[in-house]
Amino acid sequence: xxxxxxxxxxxxxxxxxxxxxxxxxxxxxxxxxxxxxxxxxxxxxxxxxxxxxxxxxxxxxxxxxxxxxxxxxxxxxxxxxxxxxxxxxxxxxxxxxxxxxxxxxxxxxxxxxxxxxxxxxxxxxxxxxxxxxxxxxxxxxxxxxxxxxxxxxxxxxxxxxxxxxxxxxxxxxxxxxxxxxxxxxxxxxxxxxxxxxxxxxxxxxxxxxxxxx
Numbered sequence: 539x540x541x542x543x544x545x546x547x548x549x550x551x552x553x554x555x556x557x558x559x560x561x562x563x564x565x566x567x568x569x570x571x572x573x574x575x576x577x578x579x580x581x582x583x584x585x586x587x588x589x590x591x592x593x594x595x596x597x598x599x600x601x602x603x604x605x606x607x608x609x610x611x612x613x614x615x616x617x618x619x620x621x622x623x624x625x626x627x628x629x630x631x632x633x634x635x636x637x638x639x640x641x642x643x644x645x646x647x648x649x650x651x652x653x654x655x656x657x658x659x660x661x662x663x664x665x666x667x668x669x670x671x672x673x674x675x676x677x678x679x680x681x682x683x684x685x686x687x688x689x690x691x692x693x694x695x696x697x698x699x700x701x702x703x704x705x706x707x708x709x710x711x712x713x714x715x716x717x718x719x720x721x722x723x724x725x726x727x728x729x730x731x732x733x734x735x736x737x738x739x740x741x742x743x744x745x746x747x748x749x750x751x
Contacts, residue, residue, distance in 0.1 A: 586670060588626035592619050593675040600682035609744045616679040616738070623671040635663040658720050665724045672731040676738060684746035685737070692733050701726035 596619045603612035634641075642655045677689040704725050708718030737743055 586627070586666065586674075588630060589623045589671050589675045592623040592626070592671075593678040595619060596675060596678045597682045600679045604683045612679070612683065613738075616676070620671055620676055623675045624667070627671060628667045631663040631667045635660050638663070654716065658717060662720065662724070665727065669724075669727050669731040672735055673727040674730075677730070677734045680734065680737060680743045680746075683743050685743040688737060688743070688746075689734070692730060696726050696729045696733070700729050 596616065599615045599619065600612045603609070603615060638656055638659045642652055642659065645652070645655070647655065677693075680686070680689050701723050704722035705719045708714045708722050709716070710718075712718060714721065
């Protein structure tokens with residue numbers, strides 16, 4: 539359970555570290571408040587919920603296949619469930635993208651801040667559709683096969699190097715502010731997507747040991 543929990547912990551701390559960075563840079567208060575508002579807006583809209591739900595199902599289904607030593611079926615169901623995650627999240631995020639101007643309008647913010655909110659939300663919708671499932675749903679198949687150590691190390695290294703490190707580079711050094719912090723998060727997703735995709739296409743995860751209770 540520890541590798542799986544650690545692998546997901548970085549998702550929970552993003553709002554904390556993004557607000558912390560913004561405070562450190564002394565960005566005006568309304569922008570700091572907006573940073574948390576966008577995160578909560580995304581959570582309320584549930585843009586990632588289909589992928590999370592399918593990821594839980596993937597652990598059970600792939601785990602059964604691995605237990606039967608049927609890795610061909612494990613690959614088949616992983617691909618099928620990953621496709622379902624892409625389709626469901628695609629439909630939801632297309633709707634969210636189109637509704638974003640109205641959702642942002644619920645907040646009484648200056649026009650500059652509203653424009654920033656809209657751009658961050660819509661870009662996040664696009665990136666979520668493209669790489670979120672392969673970044674967070676796919677590794678559940680590896681965990682189900684007992685390859686949890688690899689997913690844990692990859693998640694932690696990617697978080698500290700790309701999500702947090704690139705937040706400094708883009709947000710502070712390059713002056714991108716809030717948009718830079720969110721871009722760093724998406725770079726982290728892209729790196730995970732690449733690494734987990736290569737791992738899944740290979741065969742090392744098939745040799746991982748699964749603890750039997």
